[in-house]
Amino acid sequence: MEEILIISNYYPPEKGAAANRIEQLALKLYQNNYKVSVLCPLGNYPKGELFSEYKGKFSVTEKLQNITVKRLWIYPSVSKNIFKRTLSVLSFASVLFFYLLFKKTPHKIVVQSPPLLLSFVSVLVLSLLRKKIILNVSDLWPLAAIELNALKKDSFSHRVSLFLERFIYSKATLIFGQSDEIITHIHSIFPEKECHLYRNFPDHQVAKMDLVANTNEPIKLFYAGLLGVAQGVFELCQNIELENLNIELHIFGDGAEKSQIEELIQQNPQKKIYFHGMLERHILHEKLKTFDIALIPLKTRIYGSVPSKIFEYGALGFPVLYFGGGEGETIVQKNNLGWIASVGNFESLNSALITISKTGKSEIQTMKPAIFESAKKNFNLDFQIKNLIQKEVF
Incomplete structure (x- = not known):
């Protein structure tokens, strides 16, 4: 049975479309004879605090519907304070970096983006290790952040985000886009990049x-x-x-x-x-x-x-x-x-x-x-x- 790892910032019992679509991908790959594992933070979303079963733990390994789920430490926050939000992202990104660098992982890995920083850290390490990177792009960042007025165009943060975006596209082996618009955007930057439309369908x-x-x-x-x-x-x-x-x-x-x-x-x-x-x-x-x-x-x-x-x-x-x-x-x-x-x-x-x-x-x-x-x-x-x-x- 061929192995595949999925790296995501969200996974059930967390709520929302992001967690649900990653779970569906994991289950469908398992049903098609893949040995599937998921790497994600300790459950905390959407309230921004660790669920009771994960409090006081640095990492947890679970078996959920035949999927091995490895949860790593995070400082959770949904605060409007930019410092706390940044600290939250950096906390998991740091742990993820060292985990990918020193732990054995399968050759084929699906990386969920956004969050942009987490996908950057994942792609950076995995490209050094010469893994097959399947980048699953569900939203276009930083473009979406500009449209939501969460980021100012041409600011330092915007320029850094653009660098991260182009890096992950360039280093990915191939890319999934949840819409035709996403694929069009990626091809406008890297015309030769292999892209596939992957809609967020439910299990009907x-x-x-x-x-x-x-x-x-x-x-x-x-x-x-x-x-x-x-x-x-x-x-x-x-x-x-x-x-x-x-x-x-x-x-x-x-x-x-x-x-x-x-x-x-x-x-x-x-x-x-x-x-x-x-x-x-x-x-x-x-x-x-x-x-x-x-x-x-x-x-x-x-x-x-x-x-x-x-x-x-x-x-x-x-x-x-x-x-x-x-x-x-x-x-x-x-x-x-x-x-x-x-x-x-x-x-x-x-x-x-x-x-x-x-x-x-x-x-x-x-x-x-x-x-x-x-x-x-x-x-x-x-x-x-x-x-x-x-x-x-x-």
């Missing part, structure tokens, strides 16, 4: 669920995920207009904007927004059976970014209201997955909600089987993995 068979309809209830729109800067859920809650529509918005998740969202809801009960906190994945899916439409927002259009929730909720049979711009709009329209609103344009969003309210709950229910079948055909993780294996990528 695991995701299948029986949706329940109660036509006497309002249309239930839901957001489930991280409540951070990139998603802009707090600003969305401020500007969404549901008062005169037969629609409710339900929010599931955790993150930096949680307290602001809770306070807004408490002070404005007329907005028909309900917060449910963070739920375990299987509990969340059970709860969502009675819901109608998945809301997928981004605060701004991020070049190269395609939220994996498009594929996840399509695989569950949910229509989506996409409010993120970019390549995601094309995917929603091409596959008839629901509605789109122009990113950052709340007039466009509220206009789409009026259309949804007029569409009615009964017609929305009839959309679900067609969306499920479309996702089953077009968002197939098994086919994607097998196709890459046939090309001898792994």
